[in-house]
Amino acid sequence: MFYDVSLSVPSLTLEAAPVSVLVGVSAGVVSRVSVMFPPGCAGLVHVRIFRSSHQVWPSNLDGSFASDGERIEFQEDYSVMDAPFEFRIVAWNDDDTFQHTVGVRLGILPEIRVVGLPKWLTRLLGRV
DSSP states (O other): OEEEEEEEEOTTBOTTSOEEEEEEOOSEEEEEEEEEEOTTOTTOEEEEEEETTEEEESSSTTOOBOOSSEEEEEEEEEEEOSSOOEEEEEEEEOOSSOOEEEEEEEEEEOOOOOTTSOHHHHHHHHHO
């Protein structure tokens, strides 16, 4: 399943007071993450992705995704098997003139659980 959300970020939205949107998801394994920046962002719009209060992407806590006319996309293997079944997309905009809209997509594969098998083996079996 793919989850897709757009987030409009007004000009001069501070990192200390970012805009955010919740994305409800199903249980499973996040296999792909994509963050799309339209042309004109000039690296001034920043995005972080959280689950509860934990920053998941980018992995470094002081980092953020920022770009211009580019899609940042990567494969992942992040399990979402316990509540909350949601991610919070957080963004701010250092641009003093223009609002920008970024897009975030999460690809989630259902996770098959077989009682008694190690989690890594269960994941492997779910992919064949």
